[in-house]
Amino acid sequence: MTAEPAGHVMWSPNPLRQRAANHFLEDVLNLPHDAPRVELRDGVMIVVPSPTVAHQNIGNLLWLWFRQHAPQEFLAVTAVGVALGLKDSVEPDVLLLDAKVEQTNHYVMPSSVAIAVEVVSPGTKRRDRLEKPVEYAAAGVPHFWRIEQNPVHVYAYDLVDGHYELAADSETELVLSAPFEIKLPIRDITP
Structure with missing residues (x-):
């Protein structure tokens, strides 16, 4: 018996593009609506911590x-x-x-x-x-x-x-x- 994934999978940056520092502002603008807040630093997406x-x-x-x-x-x-x-x-x-x-x-x-x-x-x-x-x-x-x-x-x-x-x-x-x-x-x- 195989377990089926249940529910929604949380978004995360593409690991290959992260390692290559190959993200652009356009990528941030095209994130899914449920993605966390991110900033770009030299092409790497940095997830911004939730504020208190x-x-x-x-x-x-x-x-x-x-x-x-x-x-x-x-x-x-x-x-x-x-x-x-x-x-x-x-x-x-x-x-x-x-x-x-x-x-x-x-x-x-x-x-x-x-x-x-x-x-x-x-x-x-x-x-x-x-x-x-x-x-x-x-x-x-x-x-x-x-x-x-x-x-x-x-x-x-x-x-x-x-x-x-x-x-x-x-x-x-x-x-x-x-x-x-x-x-x-x-x-x-x-x-």
Whole structure:
């Protein structure tokens, strides 16, 4: 007697193409609807860990704050990727975009990004603290924010001569002049 496979088989990247680092942005766009979130790094699909409730709450509260306080020329979004190249993409936790961006796209170009925000979780520490800032800087994203948890602490960086320099950081109120006048009480994004 032979056992028949039961139920749905979970998606995973093609192992041969993974080893060959031969995935492209088009492959990510054509993933099945039930595939996990992925980012591309040099043609390799990286499955993005599921965020915790606290992580999601911080990102959602920041999205809401941006929606309420950013000027009309900006658009706050979540769960949208940034195409860094044909074989490279990232999916920040929150993006503040140029409001003129095409709203039917799953990915935006770095030139449309005003602020890319990463909320650091245990499974994303190295990537959010070390790797993504370098990738965003290389792509020309003018502002990068890293949000640490427990307690919530925001680090805001400005792109200067191809690399990020700390513009401000706070556990109480983040005050910045770019890309618009920002006075963000950290309690407003603390779950």
